[in-house]
Amino acid sequence: MKFKLLRIVLTLLLMTAFCLSAIPAYANKITIVTTLTDLADLARAIGGDLVEVHSLATGVEDTHGVPMKPSFVPVMNRADLLILVGLDCEHAFLPALMEASKNPRIQKGNPGYVDCSKGVVPRDVPKSTDHSEGDVHPYGNPHYMLDPVLAKTALSNIFNAMATVAPQYIAEFTSNRDAYLATLNAKIAQWETKAKVLKGVKFVSYHEHWPYFAERFGMNYFGTIELKPGIDPTARHIEELTAAMKAQHVTIVVREPQFPEKTPKRIAEQTGATLVTLPIMPGGVPNTETYIKMMDYIVNTMVAAVQAGK
Amino acid sequence: MATFRIFIMLSALFLTASLSYGADLDERLKALEEVSKQQQKVIEEQQRLIEGLKQDLNKLQAGEPQKSTETQVLELKEKVDQVAEAQTRTIPSVFNPAIGFVGEAVFSYRSKGASLTGSSRPGGFDAFARSVELNAAASVDPFAKAYIVANASADAATGEATFSIEEAALQTESLPGNLTVKAGRFFGEFGRLAYIHDHELPFVNRPLVLAQYIGGESRTDGVQLNWLVPIEHYVSLTVGAGNQFGGDVPPNNVGDFRRAGGLNYWGRLSSYVDITPDISLEPGVSGLWNPKTVDRGGSFTQPDGSTLSERERRLTGVDLTLSYKPLRDNQFTSIIWGTEVLYSHNRYDEVNSDGLAFSRDIGSYGLYSYLAYKFHRQWSAGFLYGFVEDAQDNTARTYEYSPFITWSLSHWNQLRLQYTYTNHNAVSGLRPDNAVYLQWAWIIGAHSHGWQQR
Numbered sequence: 001m002k003f004k005l006l007r008i009v010l011t012l013l014l015m016t017a018f019c020l021s022a023i024p025a026y027a028n029k030i031t032i033v034t035t036l037t038d039l040a041d042l043a044r045a046i047g048g049d050l051v052e053v054h055s056l057a058t059g060v061e062d063t064h065g066v067p068m069k070p071s072f073v074p075v076m077n078r079a080d081l082l083i084l085v086g087l088d089c090e091h092a093f094l095p096a097l098m099e100a101s102k103n104p105r106i107q108k109g110n111p112g113y114v115d116c117s118k119g120v121v122p123r124d125v126p127k128s129t130d131h132s133e134g135d136v137h138p139y140g141n142p143h144y145m146l147d148p149v150l151a152k153t154a155l156s157n158i159f160n161a162m163a164t165v166a167p168q169y170i171a172e173f174t175s176n177r178d179a180y181l182a183t184l185n186a187k188i189a190q191w192e193t194k195a196k197v198l199k200g201v202k203f204v205s206y207h208e209h210w211p212y213f214a215e216r217f218g219m220n221y222f223g224t225i226e227l228k229p230g231i232d233p234t235a236r237h238i239e240e241l242t243a244a245m246k247a248q249h250v251t252i253v254v255r256e257p258q259f260p261e262k263t264p265k266r267i268a269e270q271t272g273a274t275l276v277t278l279p280i281m282p283g284g285v286p287n288t289e290t291y292i293k294m295m296d297y298i299v300n301t302m303v304a305a306v307q308a309g310k
Numbered sequence: 311m312a313t314f315r316i317f318i319m320l321s322a323l324f325l326t327a328s329l330s331y332g333a334d335l336d337e338r339l340k341a342l343e344e345v346s347k348q349q350q351k352v353i354e355e356q357q358r359l360i361e362g363l364k365q366d367l368n369k370l371q372a373g374e375p376q377k378s379t380e381t382q383v384l385e386l387k388e389k390v391d392q393v394a395e396a397q398t399r400t401i402p403s404v405f406n407p408a409i410g411f412v413g414e415a416v417f418s419y420r421s422k423g424a425s426l427t428g429s430s431r432p433g434g435f436d437a438f439a440r441s442v443e444l445n446a447a448a449s450v451d452p453f454a455k456a457y458i459v460a461n462a463s464a465d466a467a468t469g470e471a472t473f474s475i476e477e478a479a480l481q482t483e484s485l486p487g488n489l490t491v492k493a494g495r496f497f498g499e500f501g502r503l504a505y506i507h508d509h510e511l512p513f514v515n516r517p518l519v520l521a522q523y524i525g526g527e528s529r530t531d532g533v534q535l536n537w538l539v540p541i542e543h544y545v546s547l548t549v550g551a552g553n554q555f556g557g558d559v560p561p562n563n564v565g566d567f568r569r570a571g572g573l574n575y576w577g578r579l580s581s582y583v584d585i586t587p588d589i590s591l592e593p594g595v596s597g598l599w600n601p602k603t604v605d606r607g608g609s610f611t612q613p614d615g616s617t618l619s620e621r622e623r624r625l626t627g628v629d630l631t632l633s634y635k636p637l638r639d640n641q642f643t644s645i646i647w648g649t650e651v652l653y654s655h656n657r658y659d660e661v662n663s664d665g666l667a668f669s670r671d672i673g674s675y676g677l678y679s680y681l682a683y684k685f686h687r688q689w690s691a692g693f694l695y696g697f698v699e700d701a702q703d704n705t706a707r708t709y710e711y712s713p714f715i716t717w718s719l720s721h722w723n724q725l726r727l728q729y730t731y732t733n734h735n736a737v738s739g740l741r742p743d744n745a746v747y748l749q750w751a752w753i754i755g756a757h758s759h760g761w762q763q764r
Contacts, residue, residue, distance in 0.1 A: 058587065060638040067635050068761070069590065070544040070582035077488065077538060096761040102488045102538050109452075119387070131722055131754070231720055232687055258638050 030166050033072075033079040033106070035090045036063060037282040038145050039116060041291045042155050043083055045180040046162055050169050054079075056093075059283020062207075062258040063143070064135075064230070068093045076101035079112065080165050083158055086117030089142035114161040116154035120144045123211050134228025146280065147212035148188050148295050152181065187292055191299045192217070197306050203252035204245065204267070206259040209280050213298070222250045225263055233263060245271040251309045252302070256280050274305040407448030410755035414440045414509045417748045426741040427732065433743075439464045440508060443476070447758070449483075456480045459507075476507075476529065488538040497528045498555055499536070499548040499578045500596045501650050502629040504528040506762055512646070512682050512692065513714050514728045514747040519676030519698040523625055523654050524598075525557020530574065549577040555598060563604050571602040574623070588636045598625040610702040613737070615663035618670070618702050622657035642687050649679040654701045674699035691715040706738040722753040 040055035122140025447457035479494035497505035532552020563572035580594035676698030
């Protein structure tokens with residue numbers, strides 16, 4: 001009797017699963033999940049009203065430390081596209097979430113898996129992935145979105161993915177993308193003009209977020225407060241960094257808002273450098289809700305720091 | 311004589327001039343030859359260019375399209391992409407399958423001997439290489455992945471390493487209907503911490519209630535089905551069946567013929583609620599049932615002289631995890647409160663001291679509750695409280711109190727210091743014990759951030 005009941009319950013559960021999974025979870029809009037807020041902004045810019053975009057990060061998190069919330073799973077389960085930074089940026093939370101989502105459309109190798117790093121030539125690809133070098137990214141530094149020119153590569157990848165899953169909207173997507181590109185290109189020209197004063201300026205940051213930004217605007221990225229990627233600084237490392245900064249006239253200390261202020265502030269005080277807090281994705285600090293606003297904020301803050309130091 | 315001298319001088323002068331002129335002529339001749347060679351090369355180069363242009367002209371006249379600058383840029387970009395892709399493609403092969411080792415050593419001091427505490431480890435000073443695990447995982451094909459966890463640990467009696475396969479399972483990755491099937495040897499999903507490896511626990515030792523009612527890690531040889539309920543909220547349902555569950559050695563009901571009633575069946579329903587962006591609640595309920603157990607754990611002699619033989623195993627559990635993880639600095643600060651209550655309700659064949667046999671149900675319960683506070687990226691501290699009634703004699707009770715502090719030098723290197731005071735009531739026949747543990751755990755090779763350890 002007990003086994004008969006068990007069999008009936010199991011059969012009912014399976015039938016319900018198949019019936020419910022056949023119900024379309026979304027209407028006409030394309031459901032997009034992005035890992036970070038910059039990608040969400042680009043997806044919204046291309047998709048407009050035709051897409052429903054969810055970002056796993058809200059903007060204040062560390063790009064490598066978005067909490068692995070089960071509430072992400074249902075929305076990932078019904079997503080048509082999963083847009084990610086790639087280059088192992090999301091390795092701490094995304095693989096497990098993807099598996100838990102049970103959504104074959106967004107698994108690697110399928111059209112719904114959109115790696116925005118495709119076409120980006122990565123910087124700082126490590127020769128070894130040995131942990132003595134810290135939590136290194138085996139494919140290279142993944143923070144290319146802080147270079148607005150490389151953000152255009154991400155934009156292109158998102159556009160291609162949207163055009164693949166919804167070719168009926170390609171005209172709208174093209175028009176939206178072109179409009180956004182025109183705005184972005186104008187802003188890039190503006191940022192490059194403003195950033196002329198940044199050329200050759202040396203700076204340090206807490207985590208290695210800024211090599212692409214430094215290269216784009218001609219800055220000299222001197223080092224990090226972290227001992228190695230993901231490894232907190234030791235007293236000796238801070239001492240050596242401080243001495244080197246003084247000797248090399250490093251004038252700016254960048255603190256990403258998800259890291260504690262105490263150590264960057266102390267280093268800035270000891271070296272006479274200017275401490276600035278810069279977001280690493282939209283929403284990281286107030287008035288940076290979009291990618292362009294965020295880049296505006298970063299360039300303006302850097303320029304102001306340099307001018308204040310003169 | 312003078313005329314002869316003049317003649318000789320003039321002759322010498324002429325000869326010198328002639329020789330000098332000859333050498334100059336030779337140099338000029340060589341230079342002319344060089345110029346001629348260079349001109350010949352230029353003519354040949356120009357001839358090749360002319361030929362090339364003629365060919366292009368012919369192609370144009372034949373209507374063959376020429377590469378525009380844009381096309382050439384695209385081709386160049388494609389080549390760069392290929393180089394970049396090749397660079398990334400070589401990396402996964404380093405870990406295919408992804409292979410990692412986990413090691414764990416526990417150094418301890420216990421104030422009482424094993425006979426007085428019921429521990430499998432000796433009292434006094436002890437160094438215990440609790441486990442060295444080899445983890446390997448990879449996709450089998452586009453439809454499934456597989457993983458293996460092989461474990462070697464020091465035998466409590468001999469000190470020799472004993473090798474075992476803790477997990478070796480296949481898991482589907484492309485079933486429709488939000489379903490996943492896992493089969494083989496794995497940790498069955500029961501409760502919140504039973505299916506987590508020892509070194510991943512937030513404290514040194516498994517709580518008493520899990521050690522006693524489940525037998526440690528929830529290992530099973532069987533099959534498990536998981537269903538993500540397709541609704542807006544996260545609801546996960548798991549059911550499974552297997553030979554044994556937890557610390558059952560050997561598997562249950564090994565004999566000539568095992569009926570379905572001889573297997574273990576388990577299930578778990580869990581959910582998740584975001585109370586605020588920073589605070590979340592994860593509730594879960596679990597059940598385990600073996601309708602017909604035969605000599606699982608042997609016969610148990612009671613204080614009154616009667617003996618018990620388990621005939622049906624029933625275990626239910628409720629768990630709740632409340633987490634505070636601020637979005638901005640969750641890597642530096644968090645507070646987790648986890649609680650799990652288990653109720654064991656087994657049926658036994660009892661033979662009393664007069665030789666009379668009858669059936670008897672014994673209900674007992676136990677719980678653990680812990681609070682872990684992370685106050686630095688490297689540091690966290692907490693407190694574990696545990697309580698359990700003996701499953702065969704619910705009047706025998708044991709309590710544990712364990713403050714602990716953890717220092718994570720990195721993701722892969724962790725030290726934990728824990729003090730545990732264990733108390734028993736008089737019925738248990740055991741003595742209170744003070745123990746200090748120092749656990750050192752490390753990881754090398756590939757590592758993953760698993761769903762269970764979130």
